[in-house]
Amino acid sequence: MANAIELIKSDHRKVEQLYKRYQSANGQTQQKQSSIPEICHELAIHAQLEEEIFYPAVERKLGREGAELVNEALKEHDEMKRAISKLQASTFAGPECDRVFQELMKGVQHHVKEEESEMLPQAEQHLRSELDRIGQEMQQKKQQLTSSAQPNKSSGKGTSLSV
Ligand SMILES: [Fe+2]
Numbered sequence: 001m002a003n004a005i006e007l008i009k010s011d012h013r014k015v016e017q018l019y020k021r022y023q024s025a026n027g028q029t030q031q032k033q034s035s036i037p038e039i040c041h042e043l044a045i046h047a048q049l050e051e052e053i054f055y056p057a058v059e060r061k062l063g064r065e066g067a068e069l070v071n072e073a074l075k076e077h078d079e080m081k082r083a084i085s086k087l088q089a090s091t092f093a094g095p096e097c098d099r100v101f102q103e104l105m106k107g108v109q110h111h112v113k114e115e116e117s118e119m120l121p122q123a124e125q126h127l128r129s130e131l132d133r134i135g136q137e138m139q140q141k142k143q144q145l146t147s148s149a150q151p152n153k154s155s156g157k158g159t160s161l162s163v
Pocket of ligand 1: 008012046050112115
């Protein structure tokens, strides 16, 4: 069973891989377009797990520094959610869609880098004894979320998950 930090990192790697697939689908519009709802779905679930389970634990254990790290991360999540909502609007397509998506991924890459270089090492140190339990909680929640909100791949309209 993966602990909270391993889970978060494996989600990050998954999104990176999906993004690579998107980038390598040069010119193949169909394949490109189908990657977007899948990535948005992954990101929305990941953000919800962090916000509901992981960040509160970081705030609780890391005091003021934790609150600052969480605040910064939440701001980035908000920006991410705005972009995801745009991309999930069914009328949104074409080059504008690609532009918003690329912008979203730039933000995600920055967020991942920051989280892995600052928040996660701090959490590793201060939450050590709780990481397994938090990881378990995150995994359970993830299962709930993925079974109740599958991305609608056939229509390319993405997930109905509220973000
Ligand atoms: Fe994350």
